[in-house]
Amino acid sequence: MGLQITLEFQNRPALEVIYVQNGNESHALDCTLNVTHLQELQWRHGLQENIDYGRRYIRFHREKIPRASMTEIDSDLFPGGFDTINVNKPPTGTACPKPLDVPVTRSPYPSSVDASDLLFGISTSFDRLSDPKTGPIIEWSHWLTNGNGKSNGAGLILRLVDASNAELEATSQMMKEMGMDVKVFPSDSRTDMAKRYLSLLPALYQDSQHKKRKYLVMCDDDTFFPSMHRLLKLLATYDHTTDLYMGTFSEDVNNIQRHGSQAFGGAGVFVSVPLAKKVSSFFSQCSTSQKIEESNSGWGPQGDILLRKCIYENTDVRLTMLRDLHQLDIVGDPAGFYESGIAPLSLHHFKGGIWHEAHPYEGAQVMHACGEDCFLQRFQTKDNYIISNGFSVAHYPKGIDFNVHQMERTFGPQPDDFGWNLDFMLGPGRKRLLMTGRKASWELKESRVEENGSLRQTYIRKADDWRWSFEMGGKGWKMFDKDGVVELIWIS
Incomplete structure (x- = not known):
């Protein structure tokens, strides 16, 4: 018997997704x-x-x-x-x-975006997906669909750690019914987390549709892309046929010193297809036990470090900064950030816990x-x-x-x-x-x-x-x- 996922927000009834249509009708005051x-x-x-x-x-x-x-x-x-x-x-x-x-x-409206240039990769667990507080699927629907129950052209490769077949099937069915173009695969927790992270890039490159994509994107399950039009407009200023490794630093210079000058994955890491091909060919030598140990910054082996080392040690490519992406390694009251008039291309760490809490999906509905x-x-x-x-x-x-x-x-x-x-x-x-x-x-x-x-x-x-x-x-x-x-x- 299959599983069923009910999407709920904390302290809210079962989700009903309805969107404003781009009409010009006048409204009587109630x-x-x-x-x-x-x-x-x-x-x-x-x-x-x-x-x-x-x-x-x-x-x-x-x-x-x-x-x-x-x-x-x-x-x-x-x-x-x-x-x-x-x-x-x-x-x-x-x-x-x-x-x-x-x-x-x-x-422009979200309904008009064509995001077929992008293929995303995310690794998470079924428990996180189905938890009312941490579940990210409704946020994903904002940047993977047109807001009307259909894909906006972007694809997603989703890996669920230690998931059962029933969990894989339930996740895939539910996300596809919401309009997302998704492929769901299992992942093994016995593989080191940093290696699992790095292996996402070869998986994206090996996808049958990678040839029609311009950028392969790795991000966390709590990464949110508010404005796909502006994101694509920025990416279009770069030559996707060249080797590109793009992202942004943590806002906290301590984390840059601790982990290195690199793209921080929660903000989103954008890799051009030509560079992804090279990283895929280097994967075995980039993910040895020695390399995994070298990626330990004192907080355990880090996938972002493993990716940076693979690129920096085997190519001449260096990070291209996209400063409107945001890792958001911040705690406490986040109001100062969100109330600053900023137009972010990505948001991260908004689910609470040790990090801050915000509701970007609700906010972005406007x-x-x-x-x-x-x-x-x-x-x-x-x-x-x-x-x-x-x-x-x-x-x-x-x-x-x-x-x-x-x-x-x-x-x-x-x-x-x-x-x-x-x-x-x-x-x-x-x-x-x-x-x-x-x-x-x-x-x-x-x-x-x-x-x-x-x-x-x-x-x-x-x-x-x-x-x-x-x-x-x-x-x-x-x-x-x-x-x-x-x-x-x-x-x-």
Whole structure:
């Protein structure tokens, strides 16, 4: 009897994937409050019975303009403040000002991308795939399909460590039903992890479709590529018929010193087909016991090191840096990164655990409404709010008197923080505003399409979040006594 995989998010019901279509219909404002919707939010996110609630329609205008790191809007986001409502007995309606008009770049939609130049390789386990918290398949569907249940042309070679035949079949069937072009194979845990990683590249090269590909890509199961159009546009500036080894460093200079000057796999490693052919021919000599031991940086043998050594010791090829890829070796509150107006080509380590936690799949759904450049685009309103589209709605009650083009250093490196570890890759960061009373943030938890085709983003702020407090007389005082919900509804 076969296995069935049910995709679930932590604290969320079974996944229903619906995407905004690229329509131009007008949307009537709905000012009513749905008690069932509010109670579902309360259950999923542990909200109090009485909450501060705000809803705003955002009408985007696609224009021939460049993507700006920050766009100033000469209007208030919440001109009437927030409604205090009882989730179980809400009023019939909520404050409903006219839509806030914002300009966005006329960027392409995920539905139009042709990613057939790329063949990806990932190694993971069935347990990670099926875990509600670590399961990455829904994120993969963003960059391996067109958003409408069909492949975008990219292929995936997936290896599952010590998986049974039933697990292999269930994974393959489920991913193909979601529209992904995938081939699933078993992998043996008795083979050293670094060697398993290196062997992915020959496996990609030996795939029957490799001749139609331009780049073979190795990444981790928690790697996310938000914007396939921009990724492909960057890759097109290089000559794929030459030997190319492309990627980026860790943001933490300690990790560069520890592991070496190389492409870090969580950000994505891009290898041209000609170079993959050479690495495949060198595989045996590159994966001996001696070479595996040489790849041990003190944290065990590293596949990224083994790959770099294979290339550097047998060819004249050196790393080509793609700095908009992000390894994201950061811990703690990641807001400063995601709220910086950045347009990343890859994201990594967002599943929590020792690393940071974010929800890029939920955030990137706005791309299906207003285009790829909308994700993480920032809008600053007159009442001192900054929308970091798809991550947060932050309020600065004492004004925005800081450099918005520097990252707020809300996060740190792991394991050692010398204060400057991240400056080389991310730039010197400005002082964080946590626990100062100068900032409060509602963070994206859900994104869904309404029946009329509009996109609703739900941002949550908890009253007991230690970050939203301030010091007075040696004591910490909370800025809020109620949980808060902000819902932005994006319309055209």
